[in-house]
Amino acid sequence: MIKRVLLNTFSLILLFCLAACSDDRPVSTYDHAIRFGLSSAPVTLDPLHATDATSSRINRLIYQRLVEFGADNKPIPGIANWQQLGKRHYRFFLIKVSRFHHGKKLTAADVKATYDAILNKNTASPHRNALKHIDHIQVIDETTVDFFLTRSDPLFPSFLAIGIMPADLLEAGHSFNQEPIGSGPFEFSHWPFAGQLFLRRQSDRQLFEYLKVKNPTVRVLKLLRGELDLIQNNLPPEHIAFLKKQSNIHFLTQTGSNYSYLGFNLQDDKTGLLQLRKAIAYALDRDKIIQYALGNAAQKANGFFPSRHWAGAELTDYNYDQIRAVALMSELGYSENKHLQLTYKTSSDPFRIRIATIIQSQLKDVFIDMDIQSYDWGTFYGDIKSGKFQLYSLTWVGIKTPDVFRNVFHSDSLPPSGANRGRLNNKKIDQMIETAEQQQDLTEQAKLYQLLQQEIHQILPYISLWYEDNIAFFRDNIQGYQVSQDGNYDALFTVNRTSI
Numbered sequence: 001m002i003k004r005v006l007l008n009t010f011s012l013i014l015l016f017c018l019a020a021c022s023d024d025r026p027v028s029t030y031d032h033a034i035r036f037g038l039s040s041a042p043v044t045l046d047p048l049h050a051t052d053a054t055s056s057r058i059n060r061l062i063y064q065r066l067v068e069f070g071a072d073n074k075p076i077p078g079i080a081n082w083q084q085l086g087k088r089h090y091r092f093f094l095i096k097v098s099r100f101h102h103g104k105k106l107t108a109a110d111v112k113a114t115y116d117a118i119l120n121k122n123t124a125s126p127h128r129n130a131l132k133h134i135d136h137i138q139v140i141d142e143t144t145v146d147f148f149l150t151r152s153d154p155l156f157p158s159f160l161a162i163g164i165m166p167a168d169l170l171e172a173g174h175s176f177n178q179e180p181i182g183s184g185p186f187e188f189s190h191w192p193f194a195g196q197l198f199l200r201r202q203s204d205r206q207l208f209e210y211l212k213v214k215n216p217t218v219r220v221l222k223l224l225r226g227e228l229d230l231i232q233n234n235l236p237p238e239h240i241a242f243l244k245k246q247s248n249i250h251f252l253t254q255t256g257s258n259y260s261y262l263g264f265n266l267q268d269d270k271t272g273l274l275q276l277r278k279a280i281a282y283a284l285d286r287d288k289i290i291q292y293a294l295g296n297a298a299q300k301a302n303g304f305f306p307s308r309h310w311a312g313a314e315l316t317d318y319n320y321d322q323i324r325a326v327a328l329m330s331e332l333g334y335s336e337n338k339h340l341q342l343t344y345k346t347s348s349d350p351f352r353i354r355i356a357t358i359i360q361s362q363l364k365d366v367f368i369d370m371d372i373q374s375y376d377w378g379t380f381y382g383d384i385k386s387g388k389f390q391l392y393s394l395t396w397v398g399i400k401t402p403d404v405f406r407n408v409f410h411s412d413s414l415p416p417s418g419a420n421r422g423r424l425n426n427k428k429i430d431q432m433i434e435t436a437e438q439q440q441d442l443t444e445q446a447k448l449y450q451l452l453q454q455e456i457h458q459i460l461p462y463i464s465l466w467y468e469d470n471i472a473f474f475r476d477n478i479q480g481y482q483v484s485q486d487g488n489y490d491a492l493f494t495v496n497r498t499s500i
Helices: 002-022 053-062 108-119 167-171 216-225 237-244 274-283 286-292 322-331 350-364 377-385 404-409 427-438 442-459
Strands: 034-038 067-069 075-077 080-086 089-094 134-141 144-149 186-193 196-201 207-212 230-232 249-254 259-264 298-300 340-347 368-375 391-396 462-468 470-475
Touching: 034 216, 053 186, 053 196, 075 080, 089 108, 108 134, 108 144, 108 167, 216 230, 216 237, 216 350, 216 470, 237 249, 274 322, 274 350, 274 368, 274 462, 286 298, 286 350, 286 462, 340 350, 340 377, 350 368, 350 391, 368 377, 377 391, 404 427, 404 442, 427 442
Parallel strands: 034 207, 034 230, 340 368, 340 391
Antiparallel strands: 067 075, 080 089, 089 144, 134 144, 186 196, 196 207, 230 470, 249 470, 259 391, 259 462, 298 462
16 A cells, blocks of 8 residues: 555556656637636537537526525526416526627527427437427517427426527527537637637626647646636545645645446446346446545535435445355356457546546456447547447436436437436336326426336446546635535636736
8 A cells, every 4th residue: 555655646647747848838828718628629609509517507607597596406487487377388488688708689589499409300309208208388578488398307498497588699600619609798809719719708808728639747837837717626546635735726625416427338238138237237336436546535425416306215235245246147158268348438538538547447357358448528529429339438427317318328318418328218217207297296206217217227328437536626816616415616706817
């Protein structure tokens, strides 16, 4: 253990020295900008298509939503309040006057245009499948809009957390990905290249630079040198320990709710076998991964929601049991002399590769040789959405309500219509999702979703890993930053930099 600590310390010092020598700082003359270091760049700034974590978090700054979520993960008013006028009829009232960044007033017509665009098959929005029970949308007046559904849904308001876009630009075919126009606290400034984005806060015209720095060592070094003002998450434990000792760096932590999982291609002739998925679940020593790779900054997960969530379920843990995993693999015909070959895809982020390497080592003990294939974020994410994988790991960010199960596990939700990336096709699961959706009483609906989660837990389309804690580091002249449970960037609404 001492040797490992010394080796890690020496390696960290060496990496810092190498990074310092490389001095790969980007060319930037925007010294007045507050600079936020990201491990991955946003894929799109168009809310009709954004599904990755970075895009979703940045879009929250640019666009406003009808609905937000409270501390209990239930929907609360964003820019609108609502009434349920019938089992299939909801009326939304805009409760604040807002203007888009190009000057146009936000009205009910813009709400209708946004959701009509999502429902349009030609748009190919991944959000469409979750909203396709909208029959039609009717504008009543400038501040009132009605949604009529094809079926009853007591959770319907929770679906309406997508950024509102201006109707005139939607109709004109404007490229929101290249030049987003929202009505949120931040407006688009410029996007010189994929890894460098500038937004301007409307309240005080403060410029913010979002800079992709993939390597965590370089990200830390840039923070220390003052080339970055803030960084958040995706750091190995030795970097976290190092930063906590720096007198000019402050940090904040928050127990996380973002759900990390191991995903399988269920159409593959190997990973489609339940017995193999169970063997892998028992082979993973998550406690050790959390301790050594995550620095104990995570809690083990059994499903999308912790049991304390209003729709959470008490699920039996797949605790580490190497003997049981070996027995299952032996039944499949594998042994010390005959190993199973599998491929695992991940991003090129060094922290994620590190976790993949630990998983690789643990699976080798149960006769599985795992080939790690790492790609830049865009290629990796594209492969996952198109089903070009056997195993992969990702994190669901900002999941609040159980409508997620239709998007992730219903057979109608294959990409690009939804996020059923593992290609699960299970009639029982489909029926349980549909039955839960039709229940009007939220308490009874929660019970149905708990039964659904127990069934999903048995067939293992995902192996639940953990809920990572959120941790942010920032220089001592940054004031007002906070860390949320889902790791959003909303604290940038009010953060400031002093002239220390």
